[in-house]
Amino acid sequence: MITRGRRLPRWTPYAVAGGSLAVAEVTEKTTVVSGRSGVVLVAVATYLVASTAISAGVEGRRRCIDRLAGTLLGAALLMALIPLVLVLGYTVAQGMHRFDATFLLHSMRNVAEQQPGGGAYQAILGTIEQVGIAAALAVPIGLGVAVYLAEYGHAARLGRAVGLVVDVMTGLPSIVAGLFIYAFWILLLGFSFSGFAGSLALAVLMLPTVVRSTEEIIRLVPHGLREASLALGVPVWRTILKVVLPTALTGIVTGVMLGIARVIGETAPLLLTVFGNPSINADPFSGAQSGLPLFIFNEAQQPYPAAIDRAWAAALALVLIILGLNVAARLLARVASTVNRR
Amino acid sequence: MRGDRAFRLVVTAAGIVVLMILAAITIFLIVEAVPALRADRANFLTERHWSPDENPPRFGIAALALGTLMTSVLALLIALPVSVGTALFLTQYAPRRVSVPLGYLVDLLAAVPSVVYGLWGLIVLVPHLIPLSAFLADHLGFIPVFASNQTYGRSVFAASLVLSVMVLPIIAAISREVFLTTPVEQVEAAYALGATRWEMIRTAVLPHGRPGLVSAAVLGLGRALGETIAVALVLSANFDISVHILTPGGNTIAANIANAFGDAGTIGRGALIASGLVLFAFTLVVNLLARAVIVRHRNTLGAPR
Numbered sequence: 001m002i003t004r005g006r007r008l009p010r011w012t013p014y015a016v017a018g019g020s021l022a023v024a025e026v027t028e029k030t031t032v033v034s035g036r037s038g039v040v041l042v043a044v045a046t047y048l049v050a051s052t053a054i055s056a057g058v059e060g061r062r063r064c065i066d067r068l069a070g071t072l073l074g075a076a077l078l079m080a081l082i083p084l085v086l087v088l089g090y091t092v093a094q095g096m097h098r099f100d101a102t103f104l105l106h107s108m109r110n111v112a113e114q115q116p117g118g119g120a121y122q123a124i125l126g127t128i129e130q131v132g133i134a135a136a137l138a139v140p141i142g143l144g145v146a147v148y149l150a151e152y153g154h155a156a157r158l159g160r161a162v163g164l165v166v167d168v169m170t171g172l173p174s175i176v177a178g179l180f181i182y183a184f185w186i187l188l189l190g191f192s193f194s195g196f197a198g199s200l201a202l203a204v205l206m207l208p209t210v211v212r213s214t215e216e217i218i219r220l221v222p223h224g225l226r227e228a229s230l231a232l233g234v235p236v237w238r239t240i241l242k243v244v245l246p247t248a249l250t251g252i253v254t255g256v257m258l259g260i261a262r263v264i265g266e267t268a269p270l271l272l273t274v275f276g277n278p279s280i281n282a283d284p285f286s287g288a289q290s291g292l293p294l295f296i297f298n299e300a301q302q303p304y305p306a307a308i309d310r311a312w313a314a315a316l317a318l319v320l321i322i323l324g325l326n327v328a329a330r331l332l333a334r335v336a337s338t339v340n341r342r
Numbered sequence: 343m344r345g346d347r348a349f350r351l352v353v354t355a356a357g358i359v360v361l362m363i364l365a366a367i368t369i370f371l372i373v374e375a376v377p378a379l380r381a382d383r384a385n386f387l388t389e390r391h392w393s394p395d396e397n398p399p400r401f402g403i404a405a406l407a408l409g410t411l412m413t414s415v416l417a418l419l420i421a422l423p424v425s426v427g428t429a430l431f432l433t434q435y436a437p438r439r440v441s442v443p444l445g446y447l448v449d450l451l452a453a454v455p456s457v458v459y460g461l462w463g464l465i466v467l468v469p470h471l472i473p474l475s476a477f478l479a480d481h482l483g484f485i486p487v488f489a490s491n492q493t494y495g496r497s498v499f500a501a502s503l504v505l506s507v508m509v510l511p512i513i514a515a516i517s518r519e520v521f522l523t524t525p526v527e528q529v530e531a532a533y534a535l536g537a538t539r540w541e542m543i544r545t546a547v548l549p550h551g552r553p554g555l556v557s558a559a560v561l562g563l564g565r566a567l568g569e570t571i572a573v574a575l576v577l578s579a580n581f582d583i584s585v586h587i588l589t590p591g592g593n594t595i596a597a598n599i600a601n602a603f604g605d606a607g608t609i610g611r612g613a614l615i616a617s618g619l620v621l622f623a624f625t626l627v628v629n630l631l632a633r634a635v636i637v638r639h640r641n642t643l644g645a646p647r
Contacts, residue, residue, distance in 0.1 A: 066538035070435060076427025077436075077444065080514065083507040084451050087462045094465075144356025152350060153357065162357040164633070165364050171561065171629035172367075172622075173568020175596045179618040180367045182611075183374040204363060211360075237349030265455020268570035271600055293457045293571075300461045300575055308465060315458045322453050330446075 006058050013051065013071075020046035044075075088319065095316025098309045104317075108278035114304040120314045122280040123295035129284040130195045130274065130291055131264050134202035139256055141203075142210030143245075149211070150218040151240060170208040177204045178269030186273070193275040195284030198291065201269035206259045213255030217248045250336035254329045261325040265318055267293035292318045371619045378612025386616065391581050392598065394613035395606060401613045403620050405581045409592030410621070413498055413573065414566035416587065417505035422559055425510045429517035434543055445518065452511035460575030463504040468495035468576065475499065475588045489586050496578035498587040501594075504572050509562040516561065520554030521547055553639035560632035564625050570596035595621040 024043035051071065055064040103119040111118035145162065153159020181201040185191050221244050229239040245252070270276075275288040276298060292314055299311035379386055381399050389402020428448060432441045472495045482488040524547045532542040579593035579601065599614045606614060 062538055062541070066540040069540035069543070073427045073431040073435060076424045077431045077448075079424050080428045080448055080451070080510055081444075083510075084447060084454075086466070087454055087459065087507075090462055090466055091458060141356050141359055144353045145360055148353035148357040152353065158354070158357065162360055165360050167633055168626060168629050169360070169364060171564045171568075171625055171632075173570070173596060173625055175568065175570040175599050176367065176371075176618050176622045176625075179599065179615055180370060183615055184366065184370040187374055187611075188370060204367075207360065207363070235343055236346045238345070240349070261453060265457065267455070267457040268596065268600055272603055293455060296457045296461060297571060297575070300457075300464060311461055315461055318455060319458060322455065323450075326450070326453050 007063070008055060008058055012054070016051045016054065017043075017047055020044075020050060047071075091312060091315050091319050094309070094312035096313075098313035099316055103310070103313050107280045109280070111278075113299075113302045113307045116306040116309075118310060120290075120292065120295050120310070120317065122277065123290040123292045123314065124317065125280065125282060126195055126274065126277075126284075126289040126291040127264065127293075129282075130198045130202060130270070130289070131260055133196060133199035133284060134206055134263060135256065135260055137199065137203040138206040138210055138259065142207050142259075143214055143252070145207075145211045146214040146218055147240060147245075149215050151236075151244075166208045166211050169204075170212070172205065172208075173268075174201075174205055174266045175268040175272070177201045178272035180204065181269070182272040192286065193273060193288045194286055195274055195281075195289040195291075198270045198274035198289070199284065201273050202263045202266060205266060205269065206263045209259040209262050210255055213258060214248070214252045217251030217255065218244060220251070221247045250332055254333045254336070257325050257329040257332070261322045261329070264325075265293055265322060267297050270294050271297070292321075367622070371615055371622065374612055375616035375619050378609050379616050381609050382613070390583060392602070392613070395610040399609050399613070403595070403617055405583050406593055406595045406598055406617060407620060407624075408583050409498075410567055410594040410596070410624070412585075412587075412592060413502045413505060413577070413594055414563055416498070416502035417509055417566045418559060418563050420502065420506035421509040421513060421562060424506075425513035425562075426517050426555065428510075428514045429521055430543060430547070433518055433521040434539065434547065448511055448514050450511075451507065452515070456508060456569060456572045457575075459504055459508055460572035463500065463572060463576040464496075467504065468500055471495045471497075471500050471503070479588055487585055487587055489588075496576060497589055498577065498592055501573050501577040502587070504576050505566045505569055508569060508572065509566050512565055513558045513562040516558035517551065517555055520551040520558070523554075524550045553635050557632040557635040560628055560635065564628040564632065567628065568596055568621060568625050570600050573597040574600040 020043045021039075023046045024039045027042050028039050048068070048071065052064060052068055055067045059067075102117060104124070105121050106117075106119035107122040108118045108120075109122075145166070149159060149163060149166075153162060178201050181197055181204070185197050185200060186193065191197065225243055225247060226239055229243045230236070234242070270291050270293060274291055274294065276294045277288040277290045281287050281289050296311050296314045296318065299307045299314065302308070378394060378399075382389075382394070382401060383398040384391075384400040384402050386402050388404050389400060390405040392401045392406070393399065394401040432445055432448075436444060475495065475497065478488045528546040528550065529542060532546045537545060573594050574597035577593065577597060579597065581593060583592070595617050599618055602610065603614060
């Protein structure tokens with residue numbers, strides 16, 4: 001039984017961990033094991049063996065397995081967080097080299113790839129325009145679909161079909177969205193590469209995110225509110241526009257922001273629709289443009305250190321925008337939930 | 343109620359637009375792919391090489407499709423234990439005060455754009471992988487999978503590793519939700535019978551969550567199949583079919599589209615659209631599969647997303 005038998009004191013794991021580290025340090029001094037990664041590996045192995053042996057001796061087999069499982073699951077969490085720390089850490093550390101006024105305010109016009117200097121102004125401008133237009137296209141349609149699914153579509157056959165297609169489109173590879181707009185807008189209709197073509201592809205990718213998050217929020221609006229409005233003789237459509245949507249507004253804004261954060265880093269569709277451009281092209285409706293993700297992709301493939309530095313700086317700019325959007329969306333969601341609870 | 347009818351018409355039209363977009367994707371990809379497929383002098387399904395702009399054009403999906411499946415399945419194998427372990431730890435071990443912020447951090451992995459993962463993979467990870475690859479090839483080289491006679495970082499293994507990081511938050515998020523729906527009675531019943539925490543997880547949490555885990559893994563696979571930019575940056579592409587994951591080998595459909603598009607001619611771009619159609623079919627099947635699993639177990643999983 002679980003309540004009987006000897007148990008190890010609470011501080012055991014810390015003591016074993018300390019001991020394992022000491023063993024690893026000694027191993028590094030005396031044997032072929034070398035370097036930080038070697039020490040960590042030896043320490044982890046020693047910890048697993050030692051804590052399992054001690055626990056098996058004192059607490060018995062079942063508690064020992066329980067302890068081992070807990071350790072391994074905790075290790076899984078650490079392993080999941082290591083890449084996050086490494087990727088963000090490198091982006092900040094390497095991005096700082098070139099994250100300056102020149103970088104933010106100048107383009108790559110007349111700058112050869114091996115030269116230092118140059119900047120991502122044209123890319124930042126392009127990204128803002130492309131994502132802005134994409135949101136202007138996807139948000140109204142997405143909102144309409146969400147209202148349809150939440151208010152009308154539950155029972156209808158068409159509603160189920162739309163729900164299924166939205167789910168399928170959530171898993172649409174971004175490159176396929178790019179190919180679609182290339183095949184339709186550029187090959188078939190004969191338009192040229194442009195920021196707007198990129199916006200179309202991004203809108204296709206943004207649509208399912210906006211639909212799903214806003215639909216969920218609209219469903220959360222209390223039925224009492226709708227019924228009160230209907231009982232006063234307000235027609236259904238005015239109830240939805242004047243009561244349901246305003247109540248859900250902060251949630252909708254959160255959903256839109258997460259949708260923007262989701263597509264602003266997309267590179268693949270832009271490659272096939274916007275194409276990339278080292279010079280400033282402020283007109284999203286004609287001619288190839290640049291974009292932050294495209295700029296990173298292009299610079300990362302250059303064999304020159306100056307280009308790699310520009311890639312990191314652009315990555316830092318992109319990550320800062322995305323993190324900003326995510327944090328703002330979370331804060332907004334929190335504010336909204338405390339207001340609603342009152 | 344003229345207003346009601348008009349409003350209903352407008353939002354229903356929005357729903358129909360969504361259906362039309364999916365139909366349009368299918369139709370226009372097929373329309374633009376057919377001329378290139380007609381011009382192909384090789385068998386599209388079995389040919390390995392990709393030279394659509396030569397005379398006569400010869401190209402096929404065989405090496406690309408296999409490379410796509412191999413990198414994605416390998417990424418899934420790496421990511422699955424880590425993400426399920428993460429989800430179990432966050433839902434069953436960590437106190438709520440810690441698990442919520444840690445959960446945000448894991449979700450943050452999904453917010454980092456793929457081009458940044460690609461940049462990090464190419465500049466940071468690949469050089470660091472060379473010693474590990476050499477070690478694996480030296481000591482485990484007798485297993486065919488690890489056999490390699492060169493030390494090279496931009497391998498299938500490196501690409502799968504980067505992919506696994508990108509798949510991880512998706513699987514972790516879905517499994518976390520699934521584990522949270524475990525019926526409290528079952529948890530308490532297991533404890534009442536004297537189970538340790540791990541025995542409770544094995545007898546209550548995991549059996550209950552199995553269908554959810556399957557669909558989480560399938561959705562993760564779908565994400566890995568379509569991932570483009572990170573693979574295009576990290577993998578050094580060729581058109582061999584080999585199981586040696588430590589050598590530069592293979593290519594994926596999505597990465598090939600990104601790399602070959604800029605220089606492709608008319609037939610070349612049609613050929614890329616044809617390969618995109620195959621990728622679209624792959625992901626469509628995978629996503630429908632994941633949805634089917636969820637729908638079949640709707641009663642046991644609580645509210646489906």
